[in-house]
Amino acid sequence: MSSASVNGRDVEQCPPEPLPGRGAAVAVVVAHPDDESLWAGGLLLSHPEWRVFVAALCRRSDPDRAPKFYLALKRLGADGAMGDLDDGPQQRPLSEVEVASQVLALLPAGVYDLVMTHSPRGEYTRHRRHEETARAVLRLWREGTLHAKALLAFAYEDGGGAYLPRAEDRASLTLPLPDPVWAEKRRIITDIYGFQEGSWEVRTVPRREAFWRAGVSGEKEFQAREAAAHP
């Protein structure tokens, strides 16, 4: 059996791993405060035994959103830090170098058992910062600057805006959330972040979470998503 090398690792020696266990160091890198809860909140709530650090790259000086982020992290059992990348309505493109250095500045140094971030294609149509965040994290991970044993990218799509974001059926990992977990995640969005009933965020809160596993299983799918990403 030939051994394709993916991310410097041998595929045959590296079968799809289960999620990391007790005490695992997990980093979640998102563009905005609320992305961690919307796209991965159920997974995080289901693993209180992990040591989780969430880096949100934008909105540190947002007097409304910043304190809510830290309250949400408390509920998720996570630590975290925020950056202040431009997040203006024009969505001015940011350089990969700028985004990557913000990621490195926020994340505590060390080896992570798992890193989670956006999909290079984003989760809906369309927020450029999500895609830029994904590309920067993937690049840091593939070049070995960000040390992580596994990388998961959020796997959601909205049919080009035709419907609310939903978990991708073909994702490497899909997690239907038990009702109490989904309800708790939804409360973070409504009670902590303060989104109104009927808002896009509250209507979106996925009942099923999904992730692409980069580097090992799901790599082909994942690369297809990357190739399809917006320039």
Ligand SMILES: [Zn+2]
């Ligand atoms: Zn966002």
